[in-house]
Amino acid sequence: MSSQMVTIEQATWAWIDAAGKKHSAPLGKRFVKAIMAGFLLSMGGMLTQILSSDPWLATNAPGLLKIIQGCAFPVGLVMIVLLQAELVTSEMAIFIISTMKRRVPYWAFLYGWAITFVGNLVGSLLYASVLVHFSGIYTPDMATGAAHGAESKMSVNFLKIFLRGIGCNVLVCIAVFQASLAKDVISKIVAAWFPIATFVSAGFDHVVANMFIIPEGLLTGKVTMFGTGEYIWKSVIASFLGNTVGAAFLVVPLVYLYGGDEFDPARTVDGNSSVEGTIHNVQLQPSTVDRSKVWSSQDVEKQISHQSS
Structure with a gap:
C-alpha cells in the first residue's frame, strides 16, 4: 500500500526547487495568481468581520469569538492551496530556502515578492471595495464590527505588530508545508486548517489579511483612530517584516535538518563511484x-x- 504523504525531505526539496520554477514563470501568470490569492484570502477576512458583529459574543465571550473566527478564516487559505494561487507570505519561505541552496539569484526574492505583494493587494482591495463595500452586504452591525476590528489591530505599536507578524507566518508556512506533505485533498485541507485557525485565534498579523481587514474598516467610514499613512507604516511595513522573519524561523531549520545534499532527489549518482x-x-x-x-x-x-x- 502506497504512503498517503511524501517525506519531509521530499517536501523540503520541492520547496527548494519551487522558487526556480516561479522565477522563470511568465510575469502575467504570477500576477494573476497573486490577485487570486488576495481575493480568496479576503473571503476568510470577511467571515471574521461578520462574526464580530455579534455584540453579545464580543462583550461576554471574546475568547470564544476569537476561536470561532479562527475556525472560519482558513477557508480562504485552503482555496489558495488547492487552486495554487500565490501568497507573498508563503513565497517568503520558498525564496528564502531556495536562495540558501543557491537555486535562484540573490535578487530573485525582491522581484518575486514585489509581483506577488502588488497582486495580493489588488485582489484584496477589489474584494473589499467591489464585493463587500459597494455591494452593501454588510448590515450596520457588521460594518461597526469591521471598524472596531480594524481599530483594534491598529491600536498597538510598530514593535508589537512586527512580533505578531513573526508568530503569524511561522504558522502560515507550517500550514502550507504540512499541506504539501499530503497527497489527497482532505488531508491537505486538515493539515492547513489548524495552524491558520491558531494564528487567527491568537490575534497575530498577516500582511495580506490586513490588506482586506484594515481597508474594509476604513471604507465603513466609522474609523477615526488612524489614516492610510499610519496603516501603511504599521500594518503593511511592520507585518511584512515580521512575516519575513517568521518564514525564516521555519525554513532555516528545514534546510539544516532536511535540505542536505544527501536528500536531494535530483542528485546524480555516478555508477562507478561509492556515493551513498x-x-x-x-x-x-x-x-x-x-x-x-x-x-x-x-x-x-x-x-x-x-x-x-
Missing part, C-alpha cells in the same frame, strides 16, 4: 546503473525491505 546517502536513517547503496540514475521513492522502499529482511 541516507533517508530516514535508511542507508542507500551506490547505484550500479548509468549516470542519470537518481534515487526515487521506489528505490528507498526496496532498500527498506532489503534491510528489514
Whole structure:
C-alpha cells in the first residue's frame, strides 16, 4: 500500500526547487495568481468581520469569538492551496530556502515578492471595495464590527505588530508545508486548517489579511483612530517584516535538518563511484546503473525491505 504523504525531505526539496520554477514563470501568470490569492484570502477576512458583529459574543465571550473566527478564516487559505494561487507570505519561505541552496539569484526574492505583494493587494482591495463595500452586504452591525476590528489591530505599536507578524507566518508556512506533505485533498485541507485557525485565534498579523481587514474598516467610514499613512507604516511595513522573519524561523531549520545534499532527489549518482546517502536513517547503496540514475521513492522502499529482511 502506497504512503498517503511524501517525506519531509521530499517536501523540503520541492520547496527548494519551487522558487526556480516561479522565477522563470511568465510575469502575467504570477500576477494573476497573486490577485487570486488576495481575493480568496479576503473571503476568510470577511467571515471574521461578520462574526464580530455579534455584540453579545464580543462583550461576554471574546475568547470564544476569537476561536470561532479562527475556525472560519482558513477557508480562504485552503482555496489558495488547492487552486495554487500565490501568497507573498508563503513565497517568503520558498525564496528564502531556495536562495540558501543557491537555486535562484540573490535578487530573485525582491522581484518575486514585489509581483506577488502588488497582486495580493489588488485582489484584496477589489474584494473589499467591489464585493463587500459597494455591494452593501454588510448590515450596520457588521460594518461597526469591521471598524472596531480594524481599530483594534491598529491600536498597538510598530514593535508589537512586527512580533505578531513573526508568530503569524511561522504558522502560515507550517500550514502550507504540512499541506504539501499530503497527497489527497482532505488531508491537505486538515493539515492547513489548524495552524491558520491558531494564528487567527491568537490575534497575530498577516500582511495580506490586513490588506482586506484594515481597508474594509476604513471604507465603513466609522474609523477615526488612524489614516492610510499610519496603516501603511504599521500594518503593511511592520507585518511584512515580521512575516519575513517568521518564514525564516521555519525554513532555516528545514534546510539544516532536511535540505542536505544527501536528500536531494535530483542528485546524480555516478555508477562507478561509492556515493551513498541516507533517508530516514535508511542507508542507500551506490547505484550500479548509468549516470542519470537518481534515487526515487521506489528505490528507498526496496532498500527498506532489503534491510528489514
